[in-house]
Amino acid sequence: MNRFRIIASLAILISLSAMAQEEDKKKFENDFEKYKKQREYDFQNFKQRREAELQKMEQDYLNYYNQMIGLKSDFVKTGEPEKAQTVQEMIDYENSIAKTLGYQIPERIKEVPNVEAAKLNAAKQQNEEIIEDERNEGKAAEPPTTTFKSDVNSPDGIPVLTPLPKNLAKITSPFGIRIHPTLGRPIKHNGVDFGSGRGADVYAASDGMVVLAQYNKTYGNYVIIKHNDGISSVYAHLDKIIVSKGYAVKKGDVIGYTGSTGRTSGPHLHYEIRIKGIPVDPKGYLAETKK
Ligand SMILES: [Zn+2]
Numbered sequence: 567m568n569r570f571r572i573i574a575s576l577a578i579l580i581s582l583s584a585m586a587q588e589e590d591k592k593k594f595e596n597d598f599e600k601y602k603k604q605r606e607y608d609f610q611n612f613k614q615r616r617e618a619e620l621q622k623m624e625q626d627y628l629n630y631y632n633q634m635i636g637l638k639s640d641f642v643k644t645g646e647p648e649k650a651q652t653v654q655e656m657i658d659y660e661n662s663i664a665k666t667l668g669y670q671i672p673e674r675i676k677e678v679p680n681v682e683a684a685k686l687n688a689a690k691q692q693n694e695e696i697i698e699d700e701r702n703e704g705k706a707a708e709p710p711t712t713t714f715k716s717d718v719n720s721p722d723g724i725p726v727l728t729p730l731p732k733n734l735a736k737i738t739s740p741f742g743i744r745i746h747p748t749l750g751r752p753i754k755h756n757g758v759d760f761g762s763g764r765g766a767d768v769y770a771a772s773d774g775m776v777v778l779a780q781y782n783k784t785y786g787n788y789v790i791i792k793h794n795d796g797i798s799s800v801y802a803h804l805d806k807i808i809v810s811k812g813y814a815v816k817k818g819d820v821i822g823y824t825g826s827t828g829r830t831s832g833p834h835l836h837y838e839i840r841i842k843g844i845p846v847d848p849k850g851y852l853a854e855t856k857k
Contacts, residue, residue, distance in 0.1 A: 655784035669843025725771030732855040734762040741847040756845035757838035764833035766824040770815040786827025800838035
């Protein structure tokens with residue numbers, strides 16, 4: 567009798583525990599589904615915010631480019647050929663970066679130095695790009711984690727390393743509109759300046775490929791490294807470049823030394839981050855430092 571009771575209780579216990587396990591499993595699956603949906607939602611949100619931000623950045627950039635075209639003719643009119651020349655060099659620099667990174671500066675902006683026309687054109691261009699993006703979106707069903715890689719050691723990871731030794735990496739001129747040091751006008755600064763002094767090591771901000779290493783009369787010796795996800799880093803006014811186009815670099819590799827080549831008020835590093843060729847504030851890409 568006793569034995570029977572024990573067996574019966576055991577059987578009840580076992581089936582209860584099986585039921586509980588089944589419940590747990592369901593709960594886990596539900597939670598996981600919820601979690602997945604939340605992650606997907608967060609990712610879409612993040613992507614939209616990032617796209618919106620990039621669109622604003624692109625608008626600012628096209629305004630900048632347009633302003634340069636206008637400024638050049640202003641300086642020609644006011645009989646300031648040296649300033650007109652500087653502006654032309656800045657335009658040349660933008661054109662070589664755009665060409666290297668495959669960014670199309672709208673033709674109409676190049677032709678018509680008219681702010682309203684430029685705005686219209688930029689808006690139209692953006693619309694076309696959004697439509698194009700939407701088309702591409704269906705095809706590229708990538709899992710969320712691949713867009714922003716947190717694994718900075720991946721072969722082509724996003725730039726995260728401050729490009730100078732920690733003690734020399736003081737930002738002396740931020741990203742955004744400022745009075746241009748030689749042109750004396752409010753002009754957007756497409757990067758940040760580090761008041762590094764001369765001869766400091768300049769580090770690759772992440773793994774990537776050197777896609778341009780050349781000289782510009784205003785920006786001096788400069789290097790462009792292409793990383794992951796359409797992101798590139800640009801290093802200008804270098805005293806010396808020690809890499810060439812086509813070099814594969816690792817994060818932290820020395821690519822050159824700081825200097826004051828081009829037009830500068832003193833030795834410093836001009837550093838840019840570009841997404842699909844569009845300059846964005848490098849401040850968000852300086853998470854790591856090296857001695
Ligand atoms: Zn600068």
